[in-house]
Amino acid sequence: MGNKSLRTRLLVFAIGLAVSGVLAAMVHEIARQYLQQTLPAPLNQWIESLYPRLALIRTQASPAWWDSLLQGVLFRIRLAFLLGFALWEYARPLCKPPLDPAQTIPLxxxxxxxxxxxxxxxxxxxxxLVQxxxxxxxxxxxxxxxxxxxLQLPLLSASAFSWLFGCLILSGLLVLVRVAPVFNALIxxxxxxxxxxxxxxxxxxxxxxxxxxYIGFWMPLLLWSAQKASRKGLTFVPKLDLWAMQASIGLLYAMAAAEKILVSGWAWLRAxxxxxxxxxxxxxLGQWVAQFSWLCQILVVGAWSFEAGFLAAILLRRGIGLFLTTGILFHWSTALLLNAGGWFSPWxxxxxxFLPWEKVSWPRF
Known part of the structure; x- marks a missing residue:
């Protein structure tokens, strides 16, 4: 059984590696044709509609710049595959019934x-709405x-924005009072x-x-799982939906760390x-801190290490509390030093x- 499972994993890894290689080759060929202006017109227009800046710099940027850009894109494809495979490996046990207690969370x-x-x-x-x-x-x-x-959506009128905003608030309130919660969560x-x-x-x-x-994308699924558990009289739900939310946060941090190095190189870590x-x-305060090179070096390395390591902490189930505390300090420091974000940032x-809400005293209405 163990050998069969290992063979399956190796097969999935090989297929994924091949697919990522094909995607990388396709991107490379599209980029080559784009630079030579031999790309089919519809595809060329689609690319430039998404990235208008490319049309402006196609004839101005050096070949070395384009090569660097392309290598960054190819690296992102390979990194996405490796991270996806790691997440799949972690999530597989969470998808297999019957679930043991380690694969569930309290309803x-x-x-x-x-x-x-x-x-x-x-x-x-x-x-x-005012904005x-x-x-x-x-x-x-x-x-x-x-x-x-x-989707090529036009700018809406003030009345249209008012209507959509009202639907946004109403759908959230309906979820809170448990009226068609899954449907309203999607809306x-x-x-x-x-x-x-x-x-x-x-x-x-x-x-x-x-x-x-990103965690909002998974909330309707968590609501659906909770709804099913309640109907069956269960006191637990599968952990998969919640874990997907946690992994999404970790992925965002990991990709942010990768982007810093891909765009700026390792020089990003310099004080x-x-x-x-x-x-x-x-x-x-930020300008005062800038006087101390040693302090800036600690801050910049610490910030990047936090982003790069957050996903690993989730996958290894180690040090989550430390990373959450560091994350709070990280976002507070950006507010204090750069006036970016706030004390209660959505991040x-x-x-x-990540919090065990079942252990928190809750008001009853």
């Missing part, structure tokens, strides 16, 4: 996580990003992503809600890199998926 924890998430989600979005109504007048500056660009997630997309479609990409939205940021964009709030 009460699942319910409270969803309640806290949607209550906070409503709170975070509470001031969006969206103001942005509805800025048509010349509208540059749709991500999903909005793919809430879709609207949250779309409205946030509009907020960042004016030449300023903001990653404030990245982790919050003067952080000093430059602090002197140019930092708060008064910190996303850590709610």
């Amino acid at each position: 009460l924890r699942a319910k409270r996580i969803t309640q806290v998430y949607y209550a906070l989600s409503i709170w975070y979005a509470s001031d969006w 969206l109504e103001a942005l509805s007048q800025w048509t010349p500056f509208y540059q749709p990003v991500f999903l909005l660009k793919i 809430h997630t879709i609207l949250f992503v779309i409205l946030h997309g509009y907020l960042i479609s004016f030449h300023k990409i903001d990653h404030t809600y990245s982790a919050w939205m 003067d890199n952080l000093q430059g940021y602090l002197l140019e964009q930092g708060t008064a 910190i709030a996303a850590y709610l998926v």
Whole structure:
């Protein structure tokens, strides 16, 4: 049985490696044809609609620059495969019934996580309407990003934003009072992503809600699992949905760490890199900290190590408490030194998926 399981894993790894290799080869060929301007027109237009900057620099950037960019893309494909395989290996036991206690979480924890998430989600979005109504007048500056660009969604009117915002808040409230919770959770997630997309479609990409939205993608599944468990009279739910949320946060940090090195090289870890940021964009405290090279070196290496190691801590089930504490300090430090984020950043709030909520006293209504 053990040999069969090992053969299956090796086969999956080999297939995945082959697929990632094929994808890398396809990307390489597309890039070559794009630079030579021999790419089919529809594909060329699609690429430039997603990345308009490429059309501007196609004839200006040096071959070495393009090669560096391409190698970075190919590395991302291989890294995505390796991380995906590691996550699959970890998640496999969580998918096999019957579940042992180590593969489940208390039903009460699942319910409270969803309640806290949607209550906070409503709170975070509470001031969006004012911003969206103001942005509805800025048509010349509208540059749709991500999903909005793919779907080619136009800038909406103030009344349309008001209607969507009302649906966002209502769907979150309906989840909290357990009215069609799975359906309303899906509606809430879709609207949250779309409205946030509009907020960042004016030449300023903001990653404030990245982790919050990623765990939100899994919330309907957790609600569905909790709903099924309640109907069957069970006191536990499979751990898989919650683990997927935790892994999503770890993946975001891991990819952020990888991007820093891919874009800037290992020079990103130099003290003067952080000093430059602090002197140019930092708060008064940040500019004071920039005077101390040794302190900046500790901060920059510590920040990168935290991001790079968070996913490993989840997979190895070691040091989660230490990483969560470090994460809180990390996000607080960016607020104090760079005025980025806040004391209750959504990144910190996303850590709610790691907490044993069933052990917390809960008010009864």
